[in-house]
Amino acid sequence: MRKKCQICGDEFEAKSNRAMYCEYCRTKAQVERNRLYAQKRSEGKAKRIGSVQICPFCKQEYTVRSGSQQCCENCRQKQRYQRQKAEAEKYKKEHYDRLSVYVPKGKSSELKAAAAGLGMSLNEYILAALDKFVSSDDK
Ligand SMILES: [Zn+2]
Ligand SMILES: [Zn+2]
Structure with missing residues (x-):
């Protein structure tokens, strides 16, 4: 049967009664629907x-x-x-x-100050001091 395309107005041979667009417009409409769908989905995510x-x-x-x-x-x-x-x-x-040590009261702030004076953390200071102690012991 001949029907009129709802988009371009051309007459086309319709295979079913529900067909509303010519083959060309149907493909285009489907592509557009897919595009809109993909866009909506990516916006949602x-x-x-x-x-x-x-x-x-x-x-x-x-x-x-x-x-x-x-x-x-x-x-x-x-x-x-x-x-x-x-x-x-x-x-x-x-x-x-982790090594916990006990030091005399007030000693830890003294050590911290000494470490800070050298631009070190207390931890680095003690490790450096230990290194020194051990290496001088070797000689
Ligand atoms: Zn058409
Ligand atoms: Zn927040």
Whole structure:
């Protein structure tokens, strides 16, 4: 049967009664539907840049600055800091043993001050002192 295409107005040979578009327009319409569908889906997943979202951690509003951003800038930095801290802890656990020592009262702040004077942490200072002690013992 001959029908009139709803898009371009051309007559076309319809195979079914429900056909509304000529073959050319039908393909085009399908392509357009697919495109819109894909666009909608990607917008749902990746939040639109510049849109305001609620941070899942602190429940504050934030403005999306990149497609992969999932929380506010504050929480992002907090998370990064926490990740780094956890990594540092892990490294310490794997490469160092913890040694507790008792020092006379007031000695620890004295040592800390001495270490700070050399731009070291107390830990580095004690390790350096031990190294020195051991190596001078060798001679
Ligand atoms: Zn058409
Ligand atoms: Zn947040």
